[in-house]
Amino acid sequence: MAETKIALLPDRGVVSITGADAEKLLQGVITNDMDLLAKQPALHAGLLSPQGKILFDFFVVRTPDGFCLETARAKAADLAERMKMYKLRAKVEINDVSADYTVAAIWGGAHAPRGEGPLWFADPRLPELGYRELTTLRSDWALGGEECDSATQDDYHAHRIGLGVPEGGRDYAFGDAFPHEALLDQLHGVSFDKGCYVGQEVVSRMQNRGTARRRIVPVVAEAALPASGAAIIAAGVEIGTLGSTAGTRGLAMLRLDRVAEFVEKGESLRAGSVAVRVEIPAWARFTPAPTSAGSAA
Numbered sequence: 001m002a003e004t005k006i007a008l009l010p011d012r013g014v015v016s017i018t019g020a021d022a023e024k025l026l027q028g029v030i031t032n033d034m035d036l037l038a039k040q041p042a043l044h045a046g047l048l049s050p051q052g053k054i055l056f057d058f059f060v061v062r063t064p065d066g067f068c069l070e071t072a073r074a075k076a077a078d079l080a081e082r083m084k085m086y087k088l089r090a091k092v093e094i095n096d097v098s099a100d101y102t103v104a105a106i107w108g109g110a111h112a113p114r115g116e117g118p119l120w121f122a123d124p125r126l127p128e129l130g131y132r133e134l135t136t137l138r139s140d141w142a143l144g145g146e147e148c149d150s151a152t153q154d155d156y157h158a159h160r161i162g163l164g165v166p167e168g169g170r171d172y173a174f175g176d177a178f179p180h181e182a183l184l185d186q187l188h189g190v191s192f193d194k195g196c197y198v199g200q201e202v203v204s205r206m207q208n209r210g211t212a213r214r215r216i217v218p219v220v221a222e223a224a225l226p227a228s229g230a231a232i233i234a235a236g237v238e239i240g241t242l243g244s245t246a247g248t249r250g251l252a253m254l255r256l257d258r259v260a261e262f263v264e265k266g267e268s269l270r271a272g273s274v275a276v277r278v279e280i281p282a283w284a285r286f287t288p289a290p291t292s293a294g295s296a297a
Contacts, residue, residue, distance in 0.1 A: 003149055004108050004148045004149065005107055005108045005148065005149050005155060005156075005159075006104055006148040006150060006151060007151040007155055008102060008103070008104050008153065009103045009104060009105055009153055009156065010073070010103075010153065011072065011073050011074070011153065012070055012071070012072065012073055012103035013070070013071055013072065013073030013074075013075070013096065013098030013101075014068050014069065014071075014076065014096075014097050014098050014100070014134055015058075015069040015076050015079050015094065015095070015096055015097065015098075016063070016068055016094070016096075016097045017066050017067045017068075017069065017083065017092055017093070018063070018066030018067075018092065018093045019090070019091045019092035019093050020091040021090035021091045021092050022066040022067055022092050024090065025083070025086060025087065025090050027194070027195075027197075028086070028196070028197060029047060029083075029198050030043075030045040030046065030060070030197060031045050031046045031047075031048065031179060031189060031191065031197060031199075032044065032045035032060070032188075032189060032190060032191050033191035033193065033194040035194075036191070037060070037062055041061065041121035041122065042059050042060060042061045042121035042122070042123075043059065043060040043061075043124060043188075044058075044059055044123075044124045044125050044187060044188050045057070045058060045059075045060055046058070046168075046182075046189060046190075047079065047082060047083075047198065048197075048198050048199030048202075048203070049198070049199060050198060051199065052178055052199035052200075052201070052202025052206075053175055053177060053178055054168060054172070054174060054177050054178070054182055054184070055082065055174055055175055056071055056072075056078070056082070056168070056174065057071065057072075057167075057168040057182070057184070057189070058070055058071035058079070059121070059123075059124070061119055061121055061134065063119065066092075068097075068101075068119060068134060070134060072169045074169065075168075075169070075174065076098045077096045080094050080095060080096045086198075100136060101119075101136065102134075102135055102136065103132065103134055104132070104133045104135070105129070105130060105132055105133075105156045106130050106131040106132075106133065106148060107128070107129060107130030107159055108130065108159075119135065120132065120133040120134070120135075121133075125165060125188060125189070126163060126165060126187065126283065129159075129160065129163065129165065157246060158246035161245070161249055161250060161251055162218075162246070162249055164218040164281035164283075164284070165183075165187065166183055166216040166243065166251055167244070168182065170228070170243060170244040171216050171243030171251045171253070172216065172243065172253060177214075177253070178202070178206060178212065179203055180206050180207070180212035180215070181212060181214045181215060181216065182216055183215065183216055185207065185286075186284055186285060186286060190203060212286065213255055213256065213257050214240070214253055214254065214255055215253070215254065215256055215286060216243065216251050216253050216254075217252065217254055217256070217278055217280055217281075217284075218250070218251055218252075218278070218279045218280075218281065219232070219249070219250050219251070219252045219254075219271065219276040219279070220248060220249055220276060220277055221248045221249075221271070221274045221275060221276045221277075222274075222275070223274050224247055224248060224274075225242065225247070225248060225250045225271055225274055226242065226245075226272040226273075226274060227242075228242055228245060229242065230242040230272045231271075231272075232252050232254060232270070232271050233269070233270050234258070234267045234270070235262055235265070235267045237258070237262075239255045239258040239259060239262070239269070240252050240254035240255060240259075241253050242271050250271070250276075252271070252276075252278075254278065259278055
């Protein structure tokens with residue numbers, strides 16, 4: 001059996017939205033369909049600008065008196081304030097409660113969290129990502145018990161990167177990427193069947209026209225990758241930017257049409273001085289999608 005690991009994620013925060021109109025408010029502004037919470041424990045979603053770019057990404061989980069949004073801790077206060085902009089006369093209370101919670105990720109085995117609270121859930125993006133837990137407990141041992149091996153936040157991000165899963169603030173700048181570019185459409189973060197939400201027209205147009213030329217995809221090298229932000233170059237042309245890395249593996253926002261073009265010409269891709277190749281994840285459904293591209297030779 002695979003080894004079960006647990007890592008506390010101090011870079012994650014929590015926003016609480018409670019009150020009679022909490023679900024209606026969220027349904028009207030986020031990218032995913034709140035009705036799905038009737039049959040699954042959590043949603044992956046985003047809050048967009050009117051121009052359709054991601055301002056915040058988060059998980060939504062139901063609580064006894066409303067909902068919690070797990071998001072980047074550095075953005076939690078801003079998310080709470082942004083939601084208050086849409087509150088109007090709705091009967092809701094919106095608060096940054098990051099100081100009250102510890103967020104943990106559990107992955108690598110069949111073991112589910114044993115925390116006493118209700119706020120644990122299977123990661124809705126990919127089964128291989130395991131579970132998330134929002135709790136007032138501060139100890140990873142208390143969260144997972146003897147069945148789990150303690151891991152670090154870096155271990156979790158290495159696991160995430162290995163699966164090809166982007167994270168806002170690490171692999172793309174908030175306010176700079178469309179949901180398709182950040183793979184929200186691939187990772188169950190967008191509903192194309194619900195009604196209107198902020199930025200919906202732009203997202204629907206990209207979906208219907210297939211106009212997402214940029215995507216975040218895994219890149220692999222034979223040597224350690226440079227720091228996040230390094231340009232990805234082919235034949236002297238910049239075709240993307242490196243995001244988060246873990247040793248020889250990383251994620252990069254790339255123009256996939258340019259990747260295919262240069263690979264067809266036999267040109268290698270480089271991140272700084274390091275040759276890289278592109279590996280489209282097996283779970284990806286987007287096109288153009290070469291199964292592999294570039295050369296690490």
